[in-house]
Amino acid sequence: xxxxxxxxxxxDRCDPALRMKVAYAAPYHSPELWAALVEMGALHAxxxxxxxxxxxxxxDIATVFEALGAALCPEPVLPxxxxxxxxxxAGADAGPLLAGDLRYAVGLFEMDGTAxxxxxxxxxxxxxxxxxxxxxxxxxxxxFLIVARDGARLSLHxxxxxxxxxxxxxxxxxxxxxxxxxxxxxxxxLMADAGAAVQDALDAGAxxxxxxxxxxxxxxxxxxxxxxxxxxxxxxxxxxNQALQHRTVELVTEIAQARSIVILAASRMGTADQSRSVxxxxxxxxxxAQRVAExxxxxxxxxxxxxxxxxxxxxxxxxxxxxxxxxxxHHLHRVMAGLQAV
Amino acid sequence: xxxxxxxxEEAFRAEVRAFMADDLSPETAAKVREGRTLxxxxxxxxxxxxxxxxxxxxxxxAAYGGAGWTPVQKHIFxxxxxxxxxxxxxxxxxxxxxxxxxxxxxxxxxxYYLPRILDGTDWWCQGYxxxxxxxxxxxxxxxxxxxxxxxxxxxxxxxxxxxxxxxWIFCLVRTKADGKPQEGISFLLIDMKTPGVEVxxxxxxxxxxxxxxxxxTDVRVPVxxxxxxxxxxxxxxxxxxxxxxxNIAGVGFSTQAFESLLTHARHxxxxxxxxxxxxxxxxxxxxIEVDLEAMKITNxxxxxxxxxxxxxxxxxxxxxxxxxxxxxxxxDLARRALxxxxxxxxxxxxxxxxxxxxxxxxxxxxxxxxxxxxxxYGGSNEIQKNILAxxxxxx
Numbered sequence: 001x002x003x004x005x006x007x008x009x010x011x012d013r014c015d016p017a018l019r020m021k022v023a024y025a026a027p028y029h030s031p032e033l034w035a036a037l038v039e040m041g042a043l044h045a046x047x048x049x050x051x052x053x054x055x056x057x058x059x060d061i062a063t064v065f066e067a068l069g070a071a072l073c074p075e076p077v078l079p080x081x082x083x084x085x086x087x088x089x090a091g092a093d094a095g096p097l098l099a100g101d102l103r104y105a106v107g108l109f110e111m112d113g114t115a116x117x118x119x120x121x122x123x124x125x126x127x128x129x130x131x132x133x134x135x136x137x138x139x140x141x142x143x144f145l146i147v148a149r150d151g152a153r154l155s156l157h158x159x160x161x162x163x164x165x166x167x168x169x170x171x172x173x174x175x176x177x178x179x180x181x182x183x184x185x186x187x188x189x190l191m192a193d194a195g196a197a198v199q200d201a202l203d204a205g206a207x208x209x210x211x212x213x214x215x216x217x218x219x220x221x222x223x224x225x226x227x228x229x230x231x232x233x234x235x236x237x238x239x240x241n242q243a244l245q246h247r248t249v250e251l252v253t254e255i256a257q258a259r260s261i262v263i264l265a266a267s268r269m270g271t272a273d274q275s276r277s278v279x280x281x282x283x284x285x286x287x288x289a290q291r292v293a294e295x296x297x298x299x300x301x302x303x304x305x306x307x308x309x310x311x312x313x314x315x316x317x318x319x320x321x322x323x324x325x326x327x328x329x330h331h332l333h334r335v336m337a338g339l340q341a342v
Numbered sequence: 343x344x345x346x347x348x349x350x351e352e353a354f355r356a357e358v359r360a361f362m363a364d365d366l367s368p369e370t371a372a373k374v375r376e377g378r379t380l381x382x383x384x385x386x387x388x389x390x391x392x393x394x395x396x397x398x399x400x401x402x403x404a405a406y407g408g409a410g411w412t413p414v415q416k417h418i419f420x421x422x423x424x425x426x427x428x429x430x431x432x433x434x435x436x437x438x439x440x441x442x443x444x445x446x447x448x449x450x451x452x453x454y455y456l457p458r459i460l461d462g463t464d465w466w467c468q469g470y471x472x473x474x475x476x477x478x479x480x481x482x483x484x485x486x487x488x489x490x491x492x493x494x495x496x497x498x499x500x501x502x503x504x505x506x507x508x509x510w511i512f513c514l515v516r517t518k519a520d521g522k523p524q525e526g527i528s529f530l531l532i533d534m535k536t537p538g539v540e541v542x543x544x545x546x547x548x549x550x551x552x553x554x555x556x557x558x559t560d561v562r563v564p565v566x567x568x569x570x571x572x573x574x575x576x577x578x579x580x581x582x583x584x585x586x587x588x589n590i591a592g593v594g595f596s597t598q599a600f601e602s603l604l605t606h607a608r609h610x611x612x613x614x615x616x617x618x619x620x621x622x623x624x625x626x627x628x629x630i631e632v633d634l635e636a637m638k639i640t641n642x643x644x645x646x647x648x649x650x651x652x653x654x655x656x657x658x659x660x661x662x663x664x665x666x667x668x669x670x671x672x673x674d675l676a677r678r679a680l681x682x683x684x685x686x687x688x689x690x691x692x693x694x695x696x697x698x699x700x701x702x703x704x705x706x707x708x709x710x711x712x713x714x715x716x717x718x719y720g721g722s723n724e725i726q727k728n729i730l731a732x733x734x735x736x737x
Binding site: 156158225228231239242244245246248249250252253257258259261262263264277280283284300320332335336342 | 627632
């Protein structure tokens with residue numbers, strides 16, 4: 001079973017110490033770990049059999065990302081998922097991506113824009129002009145998939161990294177992103193009307209991030225429970241304090257709810273309820289992840305303020321994951337719209 | 343995890359729906375929907391309809407009239423019952439005393455009491471809490487002193503739900519004064535018609551009469567009414583606590599409350615405006631919808647996990663805590679949704695013409711206040727957190 005072998009690989013080769021070492025300086029991840037993930041088929045699990053993979057269902061995506069989240073893995077799997085989803089929708093070949101021969105990243109949002117209708121990049125005569133912000137996995141990508149505006153429609157294009165100006169940086173929770181500046185960059189049109197495909201990729205990405213958060217939450221909780229048993233003050237373990245016990249139990253119930261909503265969203269992928277269920281999922285996971293992060297820090301006390309404590313890195317990831325592909329408020333608006341629609 | 347229902351399960355759902363359409367009295371359903379008080383007769387009629395259908399005691403052994411439902415069937419039944427605004431089944435005989443008799447009772451006790459529970463001859467109530475023993479139940483003081491073939495019982499029970507209708511009460515009583523408090527408790531069945539049993543109503547926060555005090559003064563109880571051994575009552579109480587977790591999350595009730603509130607919020611007011619278009623209200627409702635959707639899956643996951651473990655475990659504490667939070671949040675929002683129109687005090691005096699909100703919303707404020715009990719009874723949410731901290735986290 002992929003989930004087991006993936007968890008074993010990550011247990012052997014990936015831990016917060018690796019993230020501290022590799023995720024904050026170019027290339028912002030571990031090429032060796034990336035190669036191992038590719039070799040074991042972690043990317044193939046994200047795509048269905050008809051398009052060169054062996055998975056692609058909601059539960060496949062959730063399983064892979066929960067394992068990545070539990071190990072705080074810094075590898076750029078999210079951009080690979082988004083790109084593979086878009087390539088398949090466009091009828092393009094995802095083979096080189098899945099085989100690890102080409103790394104893709106996806107240029108979606110721009111500067112201060114957080115919604116698809118704020119995209120301003122234009123395509124003119126096969127050339128793209130615009131600036132994509134916080135492109136996950138941008139550093140070291142061979143190809144970019146760029147979403148551009150064509151009147152009311154969104155179009156999808158492929159640009160070689162050598163034809164774009166790529167400004168790489170590390171993110172505060174580790175891993176690489178980039179500003180991608182396109183100045184009449186030569187591009188290949190993949191889809192003229194890509195709105196639905198882009199939304200579908202965003203749904204898959206939001207499900208993946210929710211599952212990644214779930215894995216991270218479980219580990220952060222386990223670290224916290226261990227610490228509560230081990231750390232002694234006033235002559236007894238701090239976990240003997242009811243105030244802390246109840247706060248920890250509240251995390252248990254909230255994480256149980258987060259797991260349930262991930263299951264729900266995974267089961268609805270490919271149905272008419274996909275987008276709204278994923279929004280419910282990303283909303284709840286965003287809400288719960290931040291709470292788990294803040295409580296984990298508070299209950300660890302001063303040590304959680306240090307770089308060397310693994311919990312601090314989980315906490316950063318759990319908080320910042322909310323800002324990726326629509327935060328809790330963004331997705332709550334989408335859930336509200338469903339209630340108001342009738 | 344496969345979340346879809348099998349064709350057999352869907353067929354079962356249709357059966358339950360048909361039963362509710364045919365056999366649940368519309369007057370009773372209207373009372374439930376509108377939060378009005380049910381009469382003893384209303385509850386007895388629903389009980390009798392379920393009995394006739396063979397669905398009254400689904401989790402009993404088949405030999406005693408059980409239906410052999412799977413947890414999923416039970417879940418479907420609960421969902422459909424709530425959707426149809428069926429009354430909550432009075433649990434004291436069917437879901438509380440019966441499991442105790444199956445596990446700890448004598449054959450004679452089973453043969454006598456169980457058929458009378460099923461056919462509605464005996465209405466049971468529960469005598470656990472006392473004025474000085476709530477969450478710390480082991481502190482109970484009601485004494486039973488052996489006198490030949492009888493116990494003489496003296497003390498006071500409280501929060502006795504629907505005790506005003508009951509024929510019998512099962513009580514925890516103290517049979518040993520020394521040693522650990524938990525080790526001196528026995529489980530005793532008391533006929534409410536025995537001289538010395540007096541029931542006094544307690545009026546609740548919203549004005550209703552649901553619970554009672556039961557005073558026991560020199561009540562003579564035959565020794566044969568002891569269940570299990572003398573001083574074994576605490577074991578029975580703990581057993582009951584983990585088994586009395588049937589439908590604890592109340593997902594069906596919450597789903598029904600959500601649908602009702604959403605319908606109300608989508609209904610245009612005379613001005614043409616709709617409550618659901620208020621973004622602050624819509625955000626509150628959307629958050630609850632998300633919590634409820636997650637709760638449905640949590641409920642199924644944990645019920646199935648409990649089933650495969652053989653008994654409900656600590657998971658039931660998660661279901662109680664979160665299920666109650668969702669339910670109370672819905673009650674709160676339903677009350678808010680009425681604004682100042684939540685004010686009229688529901689009573690028989692209230693002239694129909696004076697009603698300013700639809701009948702199915704008129705009880706919202708009363709229900710909000712009444713359901714604050716949910717995080718207190720059955721082991722308060724704080725007690726549940728103590729249990730989880732110890733059992734699940736080892737803290």
